[in-house]
Amino acid sequence: LSKLEYVELVEAVTGPYDIIAYLKAPDFSTLGKFILENIHTLDGIAETLTCNVIEFGK
Numbered sequence: 001l002s003k004l005e006y007v008e009l010v011e012a013v014t015g016p017y018d019i020i021a022y023l024k025a026p027d028f029s030t031l032g033k034f035i036l037e038n039i040h041t042l043d044g045i046a047e048t049l050t051c052n053v054i055e056f057g058k
Contacts (some may be wrong), residue, residue, distance in 0.1 A: 001019070001023060001039070001042065004038055004039070005034070005038075006012050006023045006024055006025045006030075006031070006034055007021055007023055008022045008023060009021070009022040010022075017049070018040070021039075023035075028052065031050075031052075032050075034047060035039060
C-alpha cells in the first residue's frame with residue numbers, strides 16, 4: 001500500500017480500523033478513481049472509508 005502512487009503515509013492503528021492511509025491526489029475525481037481501481041482491488045481490503053481534508057492547521 002505504501003508504495004502506491006498518491007499514498008503519503010500508512011499507519012497501523014487500534015480501534016475499529018486496522019490501517020489509516022493518507023493520500024494526496026491532484027483532485028477529488030482522481031482520488032476517487034484511484035481508490036476504486038488501486039485500493040479496493042488489493043487482497044485483504046474489505047472496505048474503505050474516505051475522509052477528505054477541507055482545512056489544514058498546524
